[in-house]
């Protein structure tokens with residue numbers, strides 16, 4: 001019979017057999033899948049696993065700390081954190097086009113990750129032969145069921161490593177659906193904030209600022225986003241909505257009034273949606289009092305924001321994200 005206990009036991013045994021005395025690496029994104037995959041592999045092979053987390057500076061408030069502190073505390077995993085905020089900000093300077101932003105973030109991410117990988121490989125110890133990936137059953141079906149190896153081109157020739165690194169894949173979640181992955185994560189003792197996390201795009205807040213991405217704007221959006229999340233959680237709405245992007249219209253200003261003075265600030269967009277699979281979505285009919293609390297708090301607490309607007313577009317025609 002299917003129990004999370006059986007799944008874990010089975011996978012732990014299989015991973016131990018597969019890896020032997022070699023080493024494995026795993027990239028953590030802060031998302032559910034990579035976290036549960038890493039926790040499972042950690043349970044199986046302990047310090048033979050090293051995780052890499054690239055902090056691109058585009059995460060939401062508290063998310064990096066969640067990985068660095070809570071995830072490590074819950075699993076005992078060996079973690080290499082790369083603080084790459086400056087590098088990403090520099091690469092994104094002056095760029096407003098959404099596709100270009102995505103390209104830049106993706107490219108920089110791979111470069112930073114490969115650099116970290118090369119450093120781990122160069123460390124003393126058994127050969128690093130395995131790469132852990134949080135592939136789920138729906139991903140397997142979608143891609144035609146293939147598995148095996150990943151070719152990773154290394155542009156950084158650290159310590160005379162080969163130009164092309166080939167890893168065997170460990171994919172302990174290949175037979176599982178999302179809700180089962182969450183159950184396994186819970187059984188492995190991962191914090192709720194990670195296991196129940198809603199989807200968040202890889203390029204992070206970089207694609208939730210309409211306009212150029214700067215540190216100042218990121219900080220502002222982080223504050224607004226944190227308030228929205230806090231109020232949605234307090235209202236018990238986390239399970240009812242699929243996700244709620246919070247978007248800063250950095251290229252737009254509107255006139256407002258606060259205290260005795262006229263303001264000329266930016267709007268924040270709330271984009272709460274309900275969905276089954278993100279392919280289609282509907283805008284969530286949130287209670288007015290919750291919307292009101294979010295709006296009041298954001299305009300009071302976040303500098304330079306004088307207006308909060310609600311996105312009432314379904315997908316299609318609107319996408320969930322704004323960029």
Ligand code: XMP
Nearest residue numbers: 199200201202203243278315319320321322
């Ligand atoms: P859209 O905006 O296309 O989003 O309706 C559908 C779902 O995908 C997420 N999303 C991404 N996830 N990398 C990701 O890992 C990305 O570049 C990316 N873009 C969008 C989005 O948050 C939603 O859940």
